[in-house]
Amino acid sequence: xxxxxxxxxxxxxxxxxxxxxxxxxxxxxxxxxxxxxxxxxxxxxxxxxxxxxxxxxxxxxxxxxxxxxxxxxxxxxxxxxxxxxxxxxxxxxxxxxxxxxxxxxxxxxxxxxxxxxxxxxxxxxxxxxxxxxxxxxxxxxxxxxxxxxxxxxxxxxxxxxxxxxxxxxxxxxxxxxxxxxxxxxxxxxxxxxxxxxxxxxxxxxxxxxxxxxxxxxxxxxxxxxxxxxxxxxxxxxxxxxxxxxxxxxxxxxxxxxxxxxxxxxxxxxxxxxxxxxxxxxxxxxxxxxxxxxxxxxxxxxxxxxxxxxxxxxxxxxxxxxxxxxxxxxxxxxxxxxxxxxxx
Amino acid sequence: xxxxxxxxxxxxxxxxxxxxxxxxxxxxxxxxxxxxxxxxxxxxxxxxxxxxxxxxxxxxxxxxxxxxxxxxxxxxxxxxxxxxxxxxxxxxxxxxxxxxxxxxxxxxxxxxxxxxxxxxxxxxxxxxxxxxxxxxxxxxxxxxxxxxxxxxxxxxxxxxxxxxxxxxxxxxxxxxxxxxxxxxxxxxxxxxxxxxxxxxxxxxxxxxx
Numbered sequence: 392x393x394x395x396x397x398x399x400x401x402x403x404x405x406x407x408x409x410x411x412x413x414x415x416x417x418x419x420x421x422x423x424x425x426x427x428x429x430x431x432x433x434x435x436x437x438x439x440x441x442x443x444x445x446x447x448x449x450x451x452x453x454x455x456x457x458x459x460x461x462x463x464x465x466x467x468x469x470x471x472x473x474x475x476x477x478x479x480x481x482x483x484x485x486x487x488x489x490x491x492x493x494x495x496x497x498x499x500x501x502x503x504x505x506x507x508x509x510x511x512x513x514x515x516x517x518x519x520x521x522x523x524x525x526x527x528x529x530x531x532x533x534x535x536x537x538x539x540x541x542x543x544x545x546x547x548x549x550x551x552x553x554x555x556x557x558x559x560x561x562x563x564x565x566x567x568x569x570x571x572x573x574x575x576x577x578x579x580x581x582x583x584x585x586x587x588x589x590x591x592x593x594x595x596x597x598x599x600x601x602x603x604x605x606x607x608x609x610x611x612x613x614x615x616x617x618x619x620x621x622x623x624x625x626x627x628x629x630x631x632x633x634x635x636x637x638x639x640x641x642x643x644x645x646x647x648x649x650x651x652x653x654x655x656x657x658x659x660x661x662x663x664x665x666x667x668x669x670x671x672x673x674x675x676x677x678x679x680x681x682x683x684x685x686x687x688x689x690x691x692x693x694x695x696x697x698x699x700x701x702x703x704x705x706x707x708x709x710x711x712x713x714x715x716x717x718x719x720x721x722x723x724x725x726x727x728x729x730x731x732x733x734x
Numbered sequence: 735x736x737x738x739x740x741x742x743x744x745x746x747x748x749x750x751x752x753x754x755x756x757x758x759x760x761x762x763x764x765x766x767x768x769x770x771x772x773x774x775x776x777x778x779x780x781x782x783x784x785x786x787x788x789x790x791x792x793x794x795x796x797x798x799x800x801x802x803x804x805x806x807x808x809x810x811x812x813x814x815x816x817x818x819x820x821x822x823x824x825x826x827x828x829x830x831x832x833x834x835x836x837x838x839x840x841x842x843x844x845x846x847x848x849x850x851x852x853x854x855x856x857x858x859x860x861x862x863x864x865x866x867x868x869x870x871x872x873x874x875x876x877x878x879x880x881x882x883x884x885x886x887x888x889x890x891x892x893x894x895x896x897x898x899x900x901x902x903x904x905x906x907x908x909x910x911x912x913x914x915x916x917x918x919x920x921x922x923x924x925x926x927x928x929x930x931x932x933x934x935x936x937x938x939x940x941x942x943x
Binding site for chain 1: 760762763766769773785786789792793796797798800801804805808859860861
């Protein structure tokens with residue numbers, strides 16, 4: 392029974408983190424995007440408008456929960472849950488600290504990406520069930536974009552796996568603590584990963600699924616009240632999950648360079664969360680500074696540029712890394728002779 | 735005890751989803767039931783300690799095939815009204831299905847270690863699994879042969895997405911067939927020149943799909 396209790400506690404904790412993350416990201420969105428657009432953002436409630444969220448939540452909770460005529464009733468009700476659940480599960484694989492992970496499994500990365508890949512099915516369900524042309528177009532775009540960008544996303548992880556020698560996220564973090572952050576040797580992969588993450592979370596410049604200028608609000612057009620809230624909560628949580636995955640894979644996870652991982656203790660989750668929000672900040676700056684891609688350009692960039700580039704880069708990296716491994720002893724002695732005991 | 739409960743719940747999910755997948759009149763609903771069935775099967779293999787199989791099930795069947803199924807329905811039926819189908823019962827299929835079920839049931843009962851559901855104490859180490867799979871003494875050749883099937887599919891996909899003009903160019907350069915003689919070929923010719931005009935549109939449309 393202990394294991395079941397632990398599981399329930401983990402789920403509750405992840406839900407709390409999701410809610411806190413949602414409220415923080417809403418505030419960040421308003422302020423960061425506001426600053427990027429030379430606006431002030433909310434400022435009426437509380438200092439610098441930090442309590443703006445409270446009336447928002449009241450509004451979401453008290454709005455009428457309506458179903459459009461002719462909507463596919465059950466799919467319409469289930470869609471926000473189909474969007475929400477995979478993200479909730481994906482949270483469980485993120486290592487917040489030493490042994491601070493809900494499910495420490497051998498294939499953490501694969502599992503996370505497999506669950507993130509299920510989100511567009513929920514998006515599609517929402518778009519289809521709404522019986523609205525804008526929703527449907529948004530949903531189709533979402534699926535088209537996802538099958539494009541999931542391939543480079545998976546491929547960009549391979550160099551990290553080669554270096555760490557493991558698919559376990561905790562071990563990848565420890566491997567980085569023992570050497571260097573993987574962003575340094577695998578910078579192109581990190582950039583590809585961030586672009587695909589931006590895509591997967593439906594953020595501008597890749598937010599074709601909810602391009603408000605042409606599609607009202609895309610797949611979520613017909614949703615109101617707390618169902619709409621659920622969709623947004625899942626979206627913000629997806630933001631956190633992908634930023635956290637980027638931190639785990641490329642930016643050393645919960646460790647700090649030069650600090651023994653064993654001594655991090657309670658500081659580890661703090662470091663992890665700060666790094667994650669730094670990446671989210673980066674997402675938002677990209678969001679605020681680039682204009683939206685046209686859907687065909689988006690597909691073209693994915694199929695014609697990103698996938699070939701990632702394939703070639705992965706092979707080049709694998710060969711280069713093997714060569715580095717073979718010549719490392721002589722390289723190390725060379726570095727030592729040049730920098731005097733540095734290497 | 736707990737493993738039996740897990741088995742029961744998962745089996746119920748898989749069976750319900752499978753039956754609803756076949757019997758639901760709405761094609762999209764069928765696709766989503768299929769998705770649930772795949773997720774349930776992934777859960778079952780996960781409890782058995784076959785992590786790799788579970789993830790393949792999730793990534794390939796729930797993720798890729800699920801999306802592909804829905805995409806296909808999407809391209810062929812665009813409104814809710816069109817997405818319903820007749821559910822026809824066929825005796826021959828029933829016999830076939832029962833025969834298949836009997837075969838598998840016999841296989842399971844005849845193999846004692848398959849007849850009881852136990853959760854694995856330790857998942858199979860993934861690195862070891864990979865070494866077996868990619869060892870020359872292991873399954874490398876089988877794996878590569880399976881990969882060839884995918885290669886054929888990729889080549890076919892590239893061929894389909896190429897415009898008529900590009901195919902014609904290839905045909906001319908390799909001088910297969912006598913283009914220009916039959917009326918069919920002439921019609922293709924005019925189509926090709928029509929395609930040439932809005933080549934950009936066609937190309938972009940192809941890649942978007």
